[in-house]
Amino acid sequence: MSTATSALPNNDAVLGLIRGLVGDRKVRVLDLGGGSGVYAVAIAADGHTVQVLDHSNDALATLARRAESAGVGDRVTGRNVDLDNVREPIEVDSADIVLCHRVLEFVGSPQDILSAAAAALPAGGTLSVVAANRPGAALSRIISGRLEEADAILDDSVPGPAGRRFDADELTELLESLDLQVTHVRGVGLLGELNPAEAEASGARELAQRVAADPFLARAAPLLHIVAVRGNGA
Numbered sequence: 745m746s747t748a749t750s751a752l753p754n755n756d757a758v759l760g761l762i763r764g765l766v767g768d769r770k771v772r773v774l775d776l777g778g779g780s781g782v783y784a785v786a787i788a789a790d791g792h793t794v795q796v797l798d799h800s801n802d803a804l805a806t807l808a809r810r811a812e813s814a815g816v817g818d819r820v821t822g823r824n825v826d827l828d829n830v831r832e833p834i835e836v837d838s839a840d841i842v843l844c845h846r847v848l849e850f851v852g853s854p855q856d857i858l859s860a861a862a863a864a865l866p867a868g869g870t871l872s873v874v875a876a877n878r879p880g881a882a883l884s885r886i887i888s889g890r891l892e893e894a895d896a897i898l899d900d901s902v903p904g905p906a907g908r909r910f911d912a913d914e915l916t917e918l919l920e921s922l923d924l925q926v927t928h929v930r931g932v933g934l935l936g937e938l939n940p941a942e943a944e945a946s947g948a949r950e951l952a953q954r955v956a957a958d959p960f961l962a963r964a965a966p967l968l969h970i971v972a973v974r975g976n977g978a
Contacts, residue, residue: 756949757956774839777847780806788816797825828852831860839864845874849907862922865974873970878909880966924972930956931965
């Protein structure tokens with residue numbers, strides 16, 4: 745299960761927001777579906793502790809190698825877990841921040857895994873979700889002239905290899921039903937999706953940060969990045 749966005753500048757946009765929310769605190773991070781550590785190793789390098797739950801032993805082995813190579817092996821742990829039955833391995837109030845990046849597309853019940861994520865957080869804890877954006881997927885097909893595919897995506901009749909897709913209102917409603925208050929709705933992936941040749945160009949990271957924060961472009965991006973805070977009654 746991949747946790748990476750479509751190009752490095754977009755990963756930076758996600759990490760940039762998380763780092764801004766954390767500030768100078770040292771926090772416990774739970775990374776659901778964190779796989780090979782695209783986010784986990786970078787976060788651990790900031791001094792935080794990260795536990796990664798993933799279904800792939802190969803990905804977890806890569807995570808361990810990356811963490812050791814980066815000198816953060818003592819702050820990163822990985823466990824093999826069936827993400828469709830994730831509640832039991834998660835301890836209540838065990839993390840200050842939970843990452844659920846590129847996971848909802850592939851699990852049997854997005855609501856179940858988000859509920860488990862919420863249970864891992866104390867009141868005031870933060871959940872970061874990255875998921876495929878249905879309108880953004882349709883837009884990329886329209887731009888490339890694949891109109892029938894765009895029409896099917898908007899009808900939600902063709903899940904495709906990328907799995908399930910969402911829109912911002914749908915994810916917001918789902919999170920709020922779990923007593924999670926949405927604080928940020930951002931879009932990532934536009935640089936990698938619409939102009940991949942320029943994704944590593946000079947200034948791409950700075951532009952990706954600006955694009956992610958733009959409310960109009962967020963709705964058109966291939967990936968949504970939504971941040972929510974747990975209330976007192978979740």
